[in-house]
Amino acid sequence: MPSNPALFEAIAHRINTSAHHRIPFAEFMDLVLYHPEHGYYITGTALGPGGDFVTAPHLGHDFGELLGEQFAQMWQYLGQPRPFTLLEMGAGQGLVAADVLSHLERHHPECLAPLQYKIVEISGGLQKTQRQRLAAWGDRIEWVGWDAIAANSVIGCCFSNELVDALPVHQVVVTEAGLQEVYVTLGETGEAELRETLGPFSTPRIQEYFQDIGIHLSPPGYPVGYRTEVNLAALDWLSTVADRLQRGYVVTIDYGYATQRYYAPSRRQGTLQCYYRHGHHDDPYQYLGQQDITAHVNFTALERQGEQCGLTREGFTPQGLFLMALGLGDRIAAISETEAADTSALQQLLRRREALHQLINPLGMGNFGVLIQHKGMAAAPPLQGLMEPAPRPVPRR
Numbered sequence: 001m002p003s004n005p006a007l008f009e010a011i012a013h014r015i016n017t018s019a020h021h022r023i024p025f026a027e028f029m030d031l032v033l034y035h036p037e038h039g040y041y042i043t044g045t046a047l048g049p050g051g052d053f054v055t056a057p058h059l060g061h062d063f064g065e066l067l068g069e070q071f072a073q074m075w076q077y078l079g080q081p082r083p084f085t086l087l088e089m090g091a092g093q094g095l096v097a098a099d100v101l102s103h104l105e106r107h108h109p110e111c112l113a114p115l116q117y118k119i120v121e122i123s124g125g126l127q128k129t130q131r132q133r134l135a136a137w138g139d140r141i142e143w144v145g146w147d148a149i150a151a152n153s154v155i156g157c158c159f160s161n162e163l164v165d166a167l168p169v170h171q172v173v174v175t176e177a178g179l180q181e182v183y184v185t186l187g188e189t190g191e192a193e194l195r196e197t198l199g200p201f202s203t204p205r206i207q208e209y210f211q212d213i214g215i216h217l218s219p220p221g222y223p224v225g226y227r228t229e230v231n232l233a234a235l236d237w238l239s240t241v242a243d244r245l246q247r248g249y250v251v252t253i254d255y256g257y258a259t260q261r262y263y264a265p266s267r268r269q270g271t272l273q274c275y276y277r278h279g280h281h282d283d284p285y286q287y288l289g290q291q292d293i294t295a296h297v298n299f300t301a302l303e304r305q306g307e308q309c310g311l312t313r314e315g316f317t318p319q320g321l322f323l324m325a326l327g328l329g330d331r332i333a334a335i336s337e338t339e340a341a342d343t344s345a346l347q348q349l350l351r352r353r354e355a356l357h358q359l360i361n362p363l364g365m366g367n368f369g370v371l372i373q374h375k376g377m378a379a380a381p382p383l384q385g386l387m388e389p390a391p392r393p394v395p396r397r
């Protein structure tokens with residue numbers, strides 16, 4: 001049964017008014033996550049320890065502060081522009097923005113002075129949370145839609161953490177009759193039930209995408225029943241970002257793989273995951289509007305798309321190494337050297353150490369990817385986050 005009957009009705013209406021009484025999976029995912037009234041993200045209660053999942057900034061201030069360190073260096077490499085724009089896309093509860101801004105205020109006031117912090121956020125509910133959290137920063141922060149940002153106008157850095165995995169994806173399945181797209185339709189029993197059906201591609205872009213990345217999903221290389229995702233929205237999003245950027249960087253942090261791993265024949269069920277109350281499963285038709293649905297990011301596709309839109313690949317590195325290169329190792333070492341005055345202080349130190357380890361854990365967030373692209377830059381030295389972290393003893397757990 002759907003968990004939100006009003007959302008189910010909206011989806012049913014969309015299906016009933018669509019050709020062949022079915023909608024592509026991507027349209028279904030767009031509705032459950034971003035329906036203007038009932039979408040999972042729109043209500044804005046999803047994130048954090050009290051929601052369904054946590055992201056890096058929920059583990060403490062370190063993630064945002066170390067990003068701030070990287071932004072300060074970018075400002076230098078850009079020749080200290082005034083204004084210097086940080087454009088955060090998909091800002092969640094505004095935690096990263098708060099940590100970046102406080103870090104710049106404390107450690108790089110010269111970079112804070114010319115800073116314009118802009119946020120593009122689709123969710124009214126989350127925008128409200130962001131405005132509350134960031135109220136003290138006044139008009140240094142501006143919430144904008146893409147229409148309000150002129151082409152070729154941004155000098156600075158456009159960045160996102162776990163945005164791209166939340167964009168709606170098309171799903172495809174290998175069949176005896178060739179590659180087909182997954183559609184969502186209504187059950188035949190008249191019950192409030194959704195079911196899947198297969199059909200030809202809803203857009204020629206899916207075919208073009210696989211041609212572009214050189215992947216041919218057909219037997220015998222891929223078994224019948226092989227299912228995977230195509231994130232066309234990510235490509236459109238990156239084109240928009242590239243269009244607005246005049247000079248500077250694009251930093252995309254998320255979980256994902258390069259093409260060959262993404263479409264490995266052994267990954268028979270693709271990467272779609274649903275998150276509900278800190279558990280995960282693979283049924284997107286449960287808890288409609290009350291669970292997150294995500295798909296891993298194909299970083300190679302973002303790199304290729306970037307190249308077509310004037311973005312040059314600066315580098316790609318796992319989040320763990322990125323944060324270590326920016327000083328996370330020093331922070332872990334400082335904890336080890338801190339003496340706790342009492343049990344409560346000791347527990348606090350241990351919790352903090354655990355959180356830092358989570359940020360770099362190679363089996364978790366440490367293995368997220370950090371893709372950095374740039375545009376309009378004369379040769380600049382390598383960014384600190386992409387450099388080899390200084391060798392240091394492996395921290396004890």
Ligand SMILES: C[S@@+](CC[C@H](N)C(=O)[O-])C[C@H]1O[C@@H](n2cnc3c(N)ncnc32)[C@H](O)[C@@H]1O
Nearest residue numbers: 041055090091092120121122123161162163166
């Ligand atoms: C998984 S959350 C990550 C939030 C935050 N970056 C963090 O690290 O906690 C995804 C965020 O992207 C936003 N979002 C999703 N699609 C968007 C779009 N097309 N434009 C702007 N924001 C979007 C969501 O509302 C949410 O704030």
